[in-house]
Amino acid sequence: xxxxxxxxxxxxxxxxxxxxxxxxxxxxxxxxxxxxxxxxxxxxxxxxxxxxxxxxxxxxxxxxxxxxxxxxxxxxxxxxxxxxxxxxxxxxxxxxxxxxxxxxxxxxxxxxxxxxxxxxxxxxxxxxxxxxxxxxxxxxxxxxxxxxxxxxxxxxxxxxxxxxxxxxxxxxxxxxxxxxxxxxxxxxxxxxxxx
Numbered sequence: 001x002x003x004x005x006x007x008x009x010x011x012x013x014x015x016x017x018x019x020x021x022x023x024x025x026x027x028x029x030x031x032x033x034x035x036x037x038x039x040x041x042x043x044x045x046x047x048x049x050x051x052x053x054x055x056x057x058x059x060x061x062x063x064x065x066x067x068x069x070x071x072x073x074x075x076x077x078x079x080x081x082x083x084x085x086x087x088x089x090x091x092x093x094x095x096x097x098x099x100x101x102x103x104x105x106x107x108x109x110x111x112x113x114x115x116x117x118x119x120x121x122x123x124x125x126x127x128x129x130x131x132x133x134x135x136x137x138x139x140x141x142x143x144x145x146x147x148x149x150x151x152x153x154x155x156x157x158x159x160x161x162x163x164x165x166x167x168x169x170x171x172x173x174x175x176x177x178x179x180x181x182x183x184x185x186x187x188x189x190x191x192x193x194x195x
Contacts, residue, residue, distance in 0.1 A: 062132040071127030088118040
């Protein structure tokens with residue numbers, strides 16, 4: 001992202017849809033059946049937990065519906081950013097008709113078309129903008145991790161589902177280490193039962 005403009009020049013508007021798990025989790029939220037649920041921490045970047053109605057939410061890996069400045073960390077909605085790009089590139093869009101959209105959001109464009117595409121800088125500092133998503137090799141924003149640990153310390157119980165990546169997996173491991181009550185943990189690969 002930092003070294004190659006063409007990686008930032010063409011973007012894709014997400015077309016995610018709600019899955020059963022997102023609506024199930026919202027049904028367990030404070031207005032649902034389990035009133036003690038205090039926070040949902042997700043590694044998903046599709047914004048579907050928000051779409052399902054989750055309000056007490058930390059998106060640990062960010063969200064594709066936001067754009068973040070790589071210099072000052074200013075956050076803007078992806079929708080607002082898209083409108084800015086469309087205004088800056090109105091003539092470009094008339095000449096450069098994109099091809100078919102692939103399932104991963106990639107779009108074929110004419111060779112060299114990206115060279116005349118105008119990038120929108122950060123409105124606050126003029127820095128480079130990128131989708132507010134933690135890509136492989138990037139670090140999770142430390143303040144988000146700290147916020148997760150603070151919220152976990154306030155909880156009397158935790159349920160962890162669908163943990164896939166190490167950045168989120170460390171959260172239940174920490175909870176197991178600091179547990180003060182009866183603890184049971186199960187994974188496809190390991191299990192723990194203790195005090």
